[in-house]
Amino acid sequence: MKVNENSSKSRRSFFKKAFASIAFGAAGAYGLSAQQYPAVPEKSEEGPEAGMPNRYRDKFRITKLETFKVKPRFLFLKIHTDQGIVGLGEPITEGRADTCAMAVQEIAPYLVGKDPRRVMHHWQAIYRHAFYRGGPILTSALSGIEQALWDIKGKALGVPIYELLGGPTRHSIRVYAHARSPEDIKKARKEGYTAFKTGVKNARQSGIVASPKFIAEAADAFASLREAVGEDADIGIDFHGAISAANASLLIKALEPYQPFFIEEPVNCQNVDVMAELAKETTIPIATGERIFTKWGFREILEKGAATILQPDMCHAGGIFEGRLIAGMAEAYYASIAPHNPLGPISLAAGLQLAASIPNFLCQEQVTLGEGYLKEPFKVENGHVPIPTKPGLGIELDEEALADKLGHDWKNPETYLESDGSVVDW
Numbered sequence: 001m002k003v004n005e006n007s008s009k010s011r012r013s014f015f016k017k018a019f020a021s022i023a024f025g026a027a028g029a030y031g032l033s034a035q036q037y038p039a040v041p042e043k044s045e046e047g048p049e050a051g052m053p054n055r056y057r058d059k060f061r062i063t064k065l066e067t068f069k070v071k072p073r074f075l076f077l078k079i080h081t082d083q084g085i086v087g088l089g090e091p092i093t094e095g096r097a098d099t100c101a102m103a104v105q106e107i108a109p110y111l112v113g114k115d116p117r118r119v120m121h122h123w124q125a126i127y128r129h130a131f132y133r134g135g136p137i138l139t140s141a142l143s144g145i146e147q148a149l150w151d152i153k154g155k156a157l158g159v160p161i162y163e164l165l166g167g168p169t170r171h172s173i174r175v176y177a178h179a180r181s182p183e184d185i186k187k188a189r190k191e192g193y194t195a196f197k198t199g200v201k202n203a204r205q206s207g208i209v210a211s212p213k214f215i216a217e218a219a220d221a222f223a224s225l226r227e228a229v230g231e232d233a234d235i236g237i238d239f240h241g242a243i244s245a246a247n248a249s250l251l252i253k254a255l256e257p258y259q260p261f262f263i264e265e266p267v268n269c270q271n272v273d274v275m276a277e278l279a280k281e282t283t284i285p286i287a288t289g290e291r292i293f294t295k296w297g298f299r300e301i302l303e304k305g306a307a308t309i310l311q312p313d314m315c316h317a318g319g320i321f322e323g324r325l326i327a328g329m330a331e332a333y334y335a336s337i338a339p340h341n342p343l344g345p346i347s348l349a350a351g352l353q354l355a356a357s358i359p360n361f362l363c364q365e366q367v368t369l370g371e372g373y374l375k376e377p378f379k380v381e382n383g384h385v386p387i388p389t390k391p392g393l394g395i396e397l398d399e400e401a402l403a404d405k406l407g408h409d410w411k412n413p414e415t416y417l418e419s420d421g422s423v424v425d426w
């Protein structure tokens with residue numbers, strides 16, 4: 001009995017010591033002593049951070065939100081703080097820069113005076129207190145704000161955003177370039193790209209039931225790209241939701257021999273069942289997402305099997321962390337993520353942070369690597385961009401180069417069927 005008591009005492013003492021060393025080890029890892037790392041922090045008693053741990057009572061407040069239009073069709077956001085840290089975002093729906101700037105202006109009174117580091121809390125407040133949830137304008141405004149808050153938080157902690165999302169899942173990120181012609185695709189290949197995306201030749205004039213000539217010419221145009229870069233390149237094709245479901249079905253069949261990387265938006269995403277039917281008809285992966293917002297929008301796509309490549313846009317879908325949540329949902333369906341991005345370098349930087357932190361990343365779209373916008377534009381090598389290493393989004397605007405790009409009057413194209421003047425999608 002005595003022996004047992006002793007041995008039990010010594011076990012307790014061993015575990016006590018072991019746990020103490022783990023606790024000190026954890027605090028030590030952050031460069032803090034046990035005294036500076038209290039188990040129950042003091043609470044803030046008043047102001048917007050009332051009830052929060054003491055560190056949120058420290059001076060760190062949003063002071064101002066500033067948007068500015070940048071050519072050709074971008075809207076950049078700067079969130080200023082009393083710590084001198086400025087966060088960057090792109091809160092834009094294409095063709096609605098002024099509307100989005102106004103949406104940001106209307107959200108600003110909520111944010112000014114609050115701590116920028118509570119990214120998820122502010123996301124929830126902005127999204128849910130709107131009462132009318134989502135939609136392109138409000139979710140794009142929220143997305144740009146979310147990017148800027150992450151940028152501030154990463155800069156405050158001195159780490160890239162992907163470090164706060166679990167650390168890097170890869171060392172480099174595949175990006176794709178747009179190509180309309182064999183010349184385009186050869187040029188992009190020379191620049192280092194190995195993945196590409198094209199459109200459907202003359203898509204807007206295809207009508208409701210296309211002629212055999214239209215289908216043959218569209219397939220031939222794709223075949224010429226395949227021939228130009230060979231079998232080891234990946235070439236996606238974007239139907240842009242601009243052709244009818246009947247034509248999409250015919251065209252997918254005609255393209256199959258050339259094995260596109262993916263078929264993007266074979267039809268518009270307003271009727272997910274139709275897209276799901278098309279997905280079942282083919283072995284080519286279906287991609288969609290640029291006009292889908294938040295986890296709630298992507299849920300139906302996954303559940304109905306309408307696409308296996310999701311393309312959330314970091315400027316529309318709800319931001320970086322919403323992209324992370326969508327990636328988690330996609331993972332459960334063996335689906336992958338290829339962030340949509342026809343916008344500017346801040347949008348690209350946000351997509352790269354997501355790509356760097358998820359397991360099921362496929363490829364990142366880009367139309368600019370930041371030349372003329374960023375002090376250090378991204379560089380492509382062997383089809384990939386190295387993961388960013390600087391804090392936050394990891395980019396710095398080149399204000400001097402931006403000076404002559406400020407302001408724009410970009411408008412979405414008006415497109416009509418030539419034969420009868422009726423409206424068609426662009």
Ligand SMILES: [Mg+2]
Pocket residue numbers: 238240264265290
């Ligand atoms: Mg598209």
